[in-house]
Amino acid sequence: MPIQICTTCGTSYPDTPSPPSDCPICEDERQFVPPGGQLWTTPERLASGHVNGWRQLETALFEIHTHPPFAIGQRALLLRTAQGNILWDCIALLDNATEALIRELGGLDAIAISHPHYYTCMQDWARRFNCPVHLHGADSEWVMRSDPSLRHWQGETLEIAQGVTLIRLGGHFAGGTVLHWADGAEGRGAILSGDIVQVAADLRRVSFLWSYPNMMPLSARTVRRIADTLASWNFDRIYGAFPGRQVMSGGAAAIQSSAARYIELLSGYQP
């Protein structure tokens, strides 16, 4: 039997004769169940109606994005380092073309994911490329298919390659993680941020939410802690979860100013 994939969030579930009765990721208040009820697909059906598009964001960074957009619609980022390729965040569609292109680029040495909304079909990517998946241990309850490739790390930082460090920020999820890439942005440093630091429509701003679809904020204390944690890292650029969403320069200052304004609005100040 094929695995089952939730069409609302892209999470994959073990192969069973019929789809699961519900998707715990979508039942959670940070996501949603569509008014008509949960729908399911399989890898084969997904691949028959979708393709992955590629974009080179900088010399060592590629975006992989499914067309037409599927589920939450995030991108995965392929980061090339001297110690091998790293996939940041994951998408549900791993078709033969994507596999062939990644193999031409040298395969994958590791996968790291910001939070459970982007776990998707990580187990299949890991098996196909024989690599580990780094997930923060604080979110282990949200893994819907166990797999020997999954590594639950603990603590606040984890260096997975030279100059490539996972930083736990929490917020949107307890184990919410961003990836710091020291050589990114032509050596000025970059953050790959998923939904944990969300690059806003105004590409000079970011935001931080408990739930994006249901528009629920984080506390001032949490936002302050996230901004303070990032203040000790050097970076100029932020690559967010979605195509086109990047703060190209001034990213570190954008986080500090966006956090300060967020806290100001929560505390009742209006201009």
Ligand SMILES: [Zn+2]
């Ligand atoms: Zn779901």
Ligand SMILES: [Zn+2]
């Ligand atoms: Zn999310």
